[in-house]
Amino acid sequence: QVQLVESGGGLVQAGGSLRLSCAASRNIFWFNAMGWYRQAPGKQRELVARITRADNTNYYADSVKGRFTISRDNAKNTVYLQMNSLKPEDTSVYYCNAVWDTTDYWGQGTQVTVSS
Numbered sequence: 741q742v743q744l745v746e747s748g749g750g751l752v753q754a755g756g757s758l759r760l761s762c763a764a765s766r767n768i769f770w771f772n773a774m775g776w777y778r779q780a781p782g783k784q785r786e787l788v789a790r791i792t793r794a795d796n797t798n799y800y801a802d803s804v805k806g807r808f809t810i811s812r813d814n815a816k817n818t819v820y821l822q823m824n825s826l827k828p829e830d831t832s833v834y835y836c837n838a839v840w841d842t843t844d845y846w847g848q849g850t851q852v853t854v855s856s
Contacts, residue, residue, distance in 0.1 A: 742766050742845040744836045749850030752826055756854070760821040762836030762847055769793070769814045772839040776810065776821045778832035778852075785835070789821060804830075826854045 743765040752758055760776065768774060775790030789810035790799045798810055809822040819836065831854050836847035 742838055742840055744838055744845055744847035746834065746836045746847040746850040749834060749852045751853045751855065754826060754828055754854055754856050756826050757822070757824045758826065758852060760823070760834055760836075760850060760852075762819045762821075764817045764819070764838060766817065766840070767814070768812060768817050768819065768838070770840070772841070774812065774819045774836070774838045775799075776819075777835045777837055778830075779835070779849075780832040788834070790837075791819070823852070826852075828854045828856045830854050 745763045746760060748758060748760040771793060773790055773792045776788045777785050778788050779785040788801050788804055789808055791810055791812060807825045812819045831852060833849040833851050835849045838845045
């Protein structure tokens with residue numbers, strides 16, 4: 741079993757920054773992929789950013805390219821999402837995701853609210 745604990749959400753004005761953290765209960769080096777999803781009220785959950793172990797590439801949704809950066813610290817078993825130039829449309833609950841073998845694990849989510 742894998743536990744993922746997110747932190748770092750909050751309320752910020754448009755143009756501001758936040759850094760989300762996701763602490764895993766297992767060595768993150770061996771995860772097939774780790775990433776961040778978000779879900780706004782009435783909308784489907786969408787992939788925001790992901791790191792894939794196989795080719796060590798990062799994926800970003802078009803809506804966040806150039807503003808968000810995903811990174812990881814293997815020594816701390818933690819994945820981060822640095823969010824800059826935040827917009828009101830970034831308001832969502834952000835979820836950490838980890839893929840171990842063929843199983844998806846999710847954190848409890850952290851609320852990000854961007855005021856205009």
